[in-house]
Amino acid sequence: QEPPAGSDGEGGSGPGPPDSPGPPETPPEPRSGRSAALRARMEERLLGARFRYLNQQLYTGSSRDAAQLFRADPAAFHLYHRGFEQQVRRWPERPVQRIVRYLRRRPASLVVADFGCGDCTLAASVKNQVHCFDLVPLNPRVTVCDMAEVPLAAESVDVAVFCLALMGTNLQEILGEANRVLKLGGTLMVAEVASRFEDIPAFLKAMTQLGFRTVSKDLSSSYFYVLEFAKTGPTRPGPAPGLRLRPCLYKRR
Numbered sequence: 001q002e003p004p005a006g007s008d009g010e011g012g013s014g015p016g017p018p019d020s021p022g023p024p025e026t027p028p029e030p031r032s033g034r035s036a037a038l039r040a041r042m043e044e045r046l047l048g049a050r051f052r053y054l055n056q057q058l059y060t061g062s063s064r065d066a067a068q069l070f071r072a073d074p075a076a077f078h079l080y081h082r083g084f085e086q087q088v089r090r091w092p093e094r095p096v097q098r099i100v101r102y103l104r105r106r107p108a109s110l111v112v113a114d115f116g117c118g119d120c121t122l123a124a125s126v127k128n129q130v131h132c133f134d135l136v137p138l139n140p141r142v143t144v145c146d147m148a149e150v151p152l153a154a155e156s157v158d159v160a161v162f163c164l165a166l167m168g169t170n171l172q173e174i175l176g177e178a179n180r181v182l183k184l185g186g187t188l189m190v191a192e193v194a195s196r197f198e199d200i201p202a203f204l205k206a207m208t209q210l211g212f213r214t215v216s217k218d219l220s221s222s223y224f225y226v227l228e229f230a231k232t233g234p235t236r237p238g239p240a241p242g243l244r245l246r247p248c249l250y251k252r253r
């Protein structure tokens, strides 16, 4: 299994498309079985195509566009998640497990906000109070909202998490929202597909403009990077040119 690649890669994949399983290696089937298998394969392909389309929409539009997309078509969201799950399951390690390990090393009294929580694996795996935000409730714990505008008071959380969730193009706004809800000195954890980063030093420099100091960076995996920041103060307005992530776009496999 190749590590995921950015949009400039060949046949790249991040949290990627659903698998289209090849023909099963079984003895010849009766005619009806063959046509059922063919239909299943066609359906799988169609799902793969829809997933790639959705994925492209998510990575090339703002978080607000994503919110609108899923509000209009909740079924699209479930399709997206199915594809996401299938892809990440094949990685050597799930990034969210790294965040779980990190939180377990720290006091359980810390209040956490999980931006783009998906199925709430993080909240289910730690003792901390975790505010879970996503566009559609995959789990009853989810508060449905756009991550650029979460219903939390300013300076009310100790740890903000983005685990494979920095999808919108309005990165500055999204990370500014994390800055707003974080207490001074609070922690921002980012786990993101490695190949999405164009220039890590420039990205980290831009984060200082947003009011974050780099505490640690783990760039050892070819699948995903884990970055830990501390809030040093409010986000400063103005351009932050290094704050760029490549979209994960997929070719048909």
Ligand code: SAH
Pocket: 015, 062, 063, 064, 066, 067, 084, 095, 096, 115, 116, 117, 118, 119, 121, 133, 134, 135, 136, 145, 146, 147, 148, 162, 163, 164, 165, 167, 168
């Ligand atoms: N953090 C989870 C899920 C990652 S998938 C995990 O690591 O397993 C990315 C998640 O971000 C998806 O659930 C998607 O719905 C969510 N997301 C994308 N754009 C969003 C937005 N604008 N507001 C809230 N959630 C968003």
